[in-house]
Amino acid sequence: MTVINANEELDREVSDSRTEGSESNAELVHSERAFSAEQLQAGQRAYELDRAHVFHSWQAQRPFEPMTIVDAAGPYVFDGDGRKLLDMSSQLVNTNIGHQHPKVVSAIQEQAAKLCTIAPQHVNDARSEAARLITERTPGDLDHVFFTNGGADANEHAIRMARLHTGRTKVLSAYRSYHGGTQLAVNVTGDPRRFANDYSAEGIVHFMPAYQYRSYFGSTTEAEETQRALQHLEDMITLEGPSNIAALILETVPGTAGIYGPPAGYLEGVRELTARYGIVYIADEVMAGFGRTGRWFAVDHWDVTPDLITFAKGVNSGYVPLGGVAISDAIFETFRDCVYPGGLTYSGHPLACAAAVATMNAMDEEGMVENADRLGRDIIGPALREMAQRHPSIGEVRGMGCFWAVELVKDRTTKEPLAAYGGSSPEMNQVIGAMKAGGVLPFANFNRIHVVPPLNTPDEDVRFGLEVLDEALTIADGFVC
Known part of the structure; x- marks a missing residue:
């Protein structure tokens, strides 16, 4: 092509x-x-x-x-x-x-001439169209978008949604991961950048990832790695108490942690475990999303539908800061008549969303x-x-x-x-x-x-x-x- x-x-x-x-x-x-x-x-x-x-x-x-x-x-x-x-x-x-990219630069310029900024409680057409285009690309029923300024606050809000939706507190996250630099996000992170910021007060429990090259389970084959990593994860759920765990957050393909894709069957197993125990599955696609892996979202390679997807970076190629959470119908229903206690001054900023619309359209056209x-x-x-x-x-x-x-x-x-x-x-x-x-x-x-x-x-x-x-x-x- x-x-x-x-x-x-x-x-x-x-x-x-x-x-x-x-x-x-x-x-x-x-x-x-x-x-x-x-x-x-x-x-x-x-x-x-x-x-x-x-x-x-x-x-x-x-x-x-x-x-x-x-x-x-x-x-x-x-x-x-x-x-x-x-x-x-x-x-x-x-x-x-x-x-x-000239199409995105032009879109930002045109939006700036029309409407530079507006408070998030008001409708703006750039945000509406960006939400439509994103939800056309998300899997399953993730048909609602909460916009943030970037990936870290997207992960923070996804966790907040999961906790309010389930009434639980704990969050499971893999070692060898990165989820952002804000306080909760950096504690969710599973790499050394967490160490100096970790006060053990955020309700985070880390588990060993499926990483066959440096297997934590002594695996010698892909099938062994999948089976042993999933058994380890289920053991962690059991030992931490399923009724205490609000969410599991997982980079579909970890980025700065090593671009180690999941072995065959692993993501499907994670989805099955989270569904069985009523745990919200958050797919962090901040780096892997928007075409980076050769699919709009990396989960598409494994035909897995999470409850929430977090995104940023490639949604508008970083031309203007933008991130967000794609939300399933079930979690959306929790807040249909109940106030969601969170927001940002720049949620769905018109310049950022205009850049996102132009980016997604250019990616399609080209x-x-x-x-x-x-x-x-x-x-x-x-x-x-x-x-x-x-x-x-x-x-x-x-x-x-x-x-x-x-x-x-x-x-x-x-x-x-x-x-x-x-x-x-x-x-x-x-x-x-x-x-x-x-x-x-x-x-x-x-x-x-x-x-x-x-x-x-x-x-x-x-x-x-x-x-x-x-x-x-x-x-x-x-x-x-």
Whole structure:
């Protein structure tokens, strides 16, 4: 299927340059765009002001040296020196349609000229249409949408809805997960970012996930992992008391935790257990949703219908902050005549919702969801699996669509990671540095490189990014025991 490029001018520039044959791919990506001295000076001024006044998230402030971005278009960003970098990170895996898509930019501009903002108790047409388009894509009877500002507050409100709906308090969440940085969301999170914020007062109980590569159950086959992980989950439900558990929240395909998809039968088993014990099943699709896995929602791969779906990021490619909760009829009925005690000043903000409408329409018109599936099946997956045959530093590659992880190890037998769980390492920093030097902006977490380009990235650019990764992995190979 042909996908319309989000930035045809940039595409022509790259394509024309590559057909000349006078420069290598790396030289092309490193070539400077025609930025004026004033533009570059403005970038330098922005950096100085940033370091003087901006407090960055998840960072020790003194040693942090952030990259300045002066421009972006399609799958590329341009740094403070005017260098062109292929954005294989989709930023925080949210620019699903790439940067500066003209249809979305135009929609934001048109909405700003018509109605910039309005309080959420009033109807606005952008929110109404965004809700319609979202519920057309959700599975089952998830036909109602509560809009939030992002993924963390979407998860917070989903849990609040589940607690009020069931009259219960506890929430089950997997280790090796991420659900947001606000107080409840970070306690629900199952990775080290929780540690400094965990006061054991949020009613959260963590369980071991199904993760076959680093199985917590000693599994040697996919079937064993599914059976043992589900048995563990049911044991947790029994030991915590089913009548105390309001919800189970689970990333359908965990994102920053490792892009480890569920083994066959696992999600179906989770759905059966939650239904049997009257537990609300919340599918966190903040990162995996809106085409990232080659389906509108990742649960569609397994034909599972949760009670609530949380979303953000790709719903409008992050152009304006937006998240939300898709709500089943049963939970909606709880609040049909009973006040829901929650809300946000910017719930369903017109600019954000106009961006969402334009994003979903562009994704449909340009076949981006289908293209993500094709890229994963025909280009990314085969290339990564071939690399795994040649690079002893690759412990495992896994993923689907435009959502892949390369797990790097020092020893394939022991699976010793190239960086310890919860941190980085000089070895990983060298690999990441090599990718940036090669003209690619990567997404890395702990001992993994994530291959997560925009869904409409041209084939030749995806292949270029993979070539740079391939070259950088020779550095990782040097650290293999």
